[in-house]
Amino acid sequence: MSKALCCFAFETLINKLKSESTNKVSLKSYFDVLHEDPSHLPSTAPLFITWREDSSLRGCIGTFQSYPLESGVFKFALSSAFQDSRFTPISAKEVPDLEVSVTLLDNFIPIANYYDWTIGLHGLKVSLDTSHEHYSGTFLPSVAEEENWDKSTTLYYLLKKAGYPITKNNVEDFYAKGLEEGWLRLTRYDGLKSYLTYHEFEKIREIVQAK
Numbered sequence: 001m002s003k004a005l006c007c008f009a010f011e012t013l014i015n016k017l018k019s020e021s022t023n024k025v026s027l028k029s030y031f032d033v034l035h036e037d038p039s040h041l042p043s044t045a046p047l048f049i050t051w052r053e054d055s056s057l058r059g060c061i062g063t064f065q066s067y068p069l070e071s072g073v074f075k076f077a078l079s080s081a082f083q084d085s086r087f088t089p090i091s092a093k094e095v096p097d098l099e100v101s102v103t104l105l106d107n108f109i110p111i112a113n114y115y116d117w118t119i120g121l122h123g124l125k126v127s128l129d130t131s132h133e134h135y136s137g138t139f140l141p142s143v144a145e146e147e148n149w150d151k152s153t154t155l156y157y158l159l160k161k162a163g164y165p166i167t168k169n170n171v172e173d174f175y176a177k178g179l180e181e182g183w184l185r186l187t188r189y190d191g192l193k194s195y196l197t198y199h200e201f202e203k204i205r206e207i208v209q210a211k
Helices: 003-018 027-033 069-082 092-097 143-147 151-162 168-181 198-210
Strands: 044-053 056-068 098-111 122-130 133-139 184-197
Touching (some): 003 069, 003 092, 003 098, 003 184, 027 198, 044 069, 056 098, 092 198, 133 151, 143 151, 151 168, 184 198
Antiparallel strands (some): 044 098, 098 184, 122 184
16 A cells, blocks of 8 residues: 555654654655655545554554544554553564554445454444443454454454453344444444565665665
C-alpha cells in the first residue's frame, strides 16, 4: 500500500524518543525516495497504526473517523506507541526490534449475519448496548489470520476486547440474539495494509539523508 507511511511512522517515533529535532525527514522525502505517488492514496481515511516487537503486539491505536494521512500517521504512531493501556510505553532500546504496520480502512458494511465476513480479508467492529452499558471493539483484517482463529473464536475475542463478559459456548447465540433484536451491531470493513521492519526503515532513511 505505502512503505512511505510506515517510514513516517518510524520517523515520528524515533524523533520523539531521541529528540532528533535537526534530522527530521519529511513524509514527502519518503514518498520521493520510494517512488510512491501520494495521489494514488486517499487524502483522508480511517487508519490504525500497529507496533510489534519480535512479532508480538506492542501497541495498536487508530480511528474510524476519516483523518488526513500525514497528521493521522503522526498522531497514531505516537498514541499507539505510548498510550495503549494494554502495554507499557515503548522505549528507545526496543526500537531496533520493532515492526510497524499502517492500515487504511474502507468499505464499511453493517452485516446481519455474524458469519458474513472472510478471515484475512475483512476487519470487524462490534458495538452493543446492554444492561445500561455501551461496549465496542474492533479487529483489523489481519488479526484473525495471524492468530489462526476460526470465525467463532474471533467473535468471542472481539467481545472480550470490547470488555463484555462472555463465555465461548454461547457466543453464536449471543450474536444472533443481539443482531435480531437490534442492540448489537456488527460491521465488516476492508483494510489496505503496509508493513515495515526497523532495519528496512534504517536503510531507506540512510538513502534519504544521503541525497
